[in-house]
Structures are given as C-alpha cells and as structure tokens.
Amino acid sequence: MAAGGSRPEPFVVSSVEKVHRVMSWLKEIFGSQSLPPFEKNSETFDLLYTLAEYSEERERDASVLIEDMKERAAKYDAEAEYLQSILTETFDLSPSVLSEEGSAHLKTLVDTAMILDTKDTSLASLFSAISDRSLELLAAETKNKELELNLLEVRNKLTATLALENQLRMDLKKAEKDLEVEEAKAHFRLQNLQFLKHKSEDISIRIKSAEEKLIAIGLQESLMHEPLMKLSQKLAEVQEETVQVKKKLECYFNLPTSLPLARVKIEEAKRELNALEEKVSMRIEEMTDDFLELERL
Known part of the structure; x- marks a missing residue:
C-alpha cells in the first residue's frame, strides 16, 4: 500500500444483481400491471439499471x-404564530381586527x-434582498446596454450593406442602360458598314461597266x-529621282572651273540631268495628249 493510502475500488454490480434490481424497479413502477415485453440482453439491462438509479436518485432529491x-x-407557521401572539398579547391586534388597508399592507x-x-x-x-436584486438589476441593465450597442453596430452594418446593395443595383441598371445604348450604336454602325459595303460594290460595278463602255468606243486602256x-x-x-540627282549635282556646281576633271564630271551630270528632264517632259506631254484626247471623246 502506498504511503498516502490507496483509492477505494469502485463498486462493481454483477449482472444478476442488475437484473434483480431492474425487475424490482419495473414492478414498483407498473405495480399490478404486467410488464411490457422487451428484449432481455445485457445492453438493455444496463440501460434500465442506469434509468433505475437516476429514478431513485430523483426520488431521493424530491x-x-x-x-x-x-x-x-x-x-414560517411558527414565526407567524409567534408574531400573531405578540400582536395579540402586546397590542391586542389580530388579522381579524385589522382594517382593510392594514390587511392590504400586511399582504x-x-x-x-x-x-x-x-x-x-x-x-x-x-x-439585503433588495440590495441583491438591485445588483442583479444593475448587471442586467449593463448587459442590456452591451446588447443595445451590439445591436446598434449590427444595425449600422446592415444599413451600410443595404446602401451598398442599393448603389450596386443602381450601378447595374446604369450599366445595363449603357450596354443597350452601345448595342444600339453598334447595330447602327453595322448597318452603315453594310450600306457602305453595298454602295462600294455598286460603285465598283458602275466603274467597271463605264470602263467597258469606254473601251468599246475606242478609248485606250492606258487612259483608265x-x-x-x-x-x-x-x-x-521619276521626279524623286530628279530631285536626288539635283542634290548630287549641287556639290559639283561649287567645284573650281579650272580643273579639267571637275569639268568633265559637271558635263556628265548636266547631260544626265538634261536626259532626265527630257524624259519627264516627254512623259508629261504624253499624259497631256492622252487627257486631251479623253476630253474630246
């Protein structure tokens, strides 16, 4: 055994004792009535044994x-008799002789x-009792104030949430209206695009037809x-080439005239420039003649 003493072993009830106690408890409950049928096994008897203990414990508490x-x-009866005896012996008072108001105060x-x-x-x-109740009332009021603050906070959050929901609903309606407007604009642009496409195809067909008619009456295809x-x-x-050649010749214009090589280069550049100018002039004359012939037709 340990120095501090060993703990007592818990009381173990055998199965036979459980069955005997359960059956006795059931007979006490049902009395002369027959016991209802139930499944008789260890689990059922353990449960009924626990219920019997709880029932007996409640009966003891009751x-x-x-x-x-x-x-x-x-x-209370003794105290009431004592107080009544004092009232009767000392003041010659009893509940029966009290006035209606006195009886009401006593009650x-x-x-x-x-x-x-x-x-x-x-x-x-x-x-003392009133003081205790006052403390309880103060605690209840404090608790109520805390609950009111919590309720106010929840109410404010709910108000903010409702305001946000309303704003989101308004934004959604505005977005839907804007979407409808954009869809209408897109539909209008699509219609215009289709119209321009058809118009372009029609103009292309007309141009093609006009060109075919002009060719049929003898107009050269080069004038199309x-x-x-x-x-x-x-x-x-050609004009761009002429400009580039002129830029190249500008450096030769500033060369000394006494140098034979510079003279040769200048002469070559001049001849090249004259050839290009003649070529441009001839091309312009050809185009002018073509336009004049087109106007006569």
Missing part, C-alpha cells in the same frame, strides 16, 4: 426537497418577502483610272 419545504413551512409585506425569497420579514432581510494611277506613281518616282 424527498429531501419536500422535507425541506415542510421544515420551512413549519418555521403586501408577505408577498414582498415571498418574491424576494427572504428568510423572514425583518428589515435587515428585506434590505488604274493605269493613270500607275503612271502618276511612276511620275512621282
């Missing part, structure tokens, strides 16, 4: 409570003592729009 209530009732005093759950109706007991555009591009290229 008995103790009843005895306590009886003792308190006897104490109020008794009801107050019962509500406050005091041991008697003395001022000390009443003041596309060849003229190509000639214009070539003319622009």
